[in-house]
Amino acid sequence: MRLISAAAxxxxxxxxxxxxxxxxxxxxxxxxxxxxxGKTLHFDRQxxxxxxxQYFDDKRVIWAFENGGECQRGxxxxxxxxxxxxxxxxDPAPQCWDFLEGxxxxxxxxxxxxxxxxxxxxERVTREALDCPxxxxxx
Numbered sequence: 344m345r346l347i348s349a350a351a352x353x354x355x356x357x358x359x360x361x362x363x364x365x366x367x368x369x370x371x372x373x374x375x376x377x378x379x380x381g382k383t384l385h386f387d388r389q390x391x392x393x394x395x396x397q398y399f400d401d402k403r404v405i406w407a408f409e410n411g412g413e414c415q416r417g418x419x420x421x422x423x424x425x426x427x428x429x430x431x432x433x434d435p436a437p438q439c440w441d442f443l444e445g446x447x448x449x450x451x452x453x454x455x456x457x458x459x460x461x462x463x464x465x466e467r468v469t470r471e472a473l474d475c476p477x478x479x480x481x482x
Contacts, residue, residue, distance in 0.1 A: 367443040367451070372421035375442050376402075378450070383471055386452065386463040393463055397473045404429065405475050414475030426455060 370378070379398035386393045392409040398419075406415045406429075417431035426439040439455045443462075450465040 366446045369425070370442045370444055370450070372425065372427060375427055381470065383469050383473060384450075384465050385467040385469070387466045388461065388463055392466070395473055397475075405473050406431065407473050407475060414473060 380400045381398070383395055383397040385395045394406060394408040396407075397405045402419050404417050404419055406417065413433075415431045415433050417429050419427055419429050422428050422437070422439055424439075427442055428437040428439040430437050440452045441455070443451045443453060445451060451459075451462040452465075453459065453462050
């Protein structure tokens with residue numbers, strides 16, 4: 344799960360009526376593994392396509408930003424705090440996230456220390472592989 348610079352918060356106002364706050368439940372690493380193994384999750388941020396991550400049965404992952412660029416290979420693991428952390432070949436520093444299930448049935452990923460308006464929201468879950476050729480294969 345990769346993160347780039349934060350965008351400005353999206354504020355939605357409907358007249359004088361505020362949007363209800365959704366209840367969220369942090370999912371465990373075991374639940375996360377059951378949810379993602381063998382699947383590709385497609386994420387939006389603030390209702391804009393952001394990127395996709397393919398999850399393998401052995402906790403390997405491939406991340407691809409929506410706007411293209413190099414695919415990034417890595418692994419995920421659970422840290423001592425119960426967060427889901429990712430380490431990629433291009434960056435050895437772990438990025439740790441809380442995966443949250445909302446009462447709207449959608450899953451959100453919140454980077455440690457980030458505000459809720461920067462959540463990545465699971466828009467689609469497929470079994471399709473990402474179009475990420477192995478490095479150094481040439482054409």
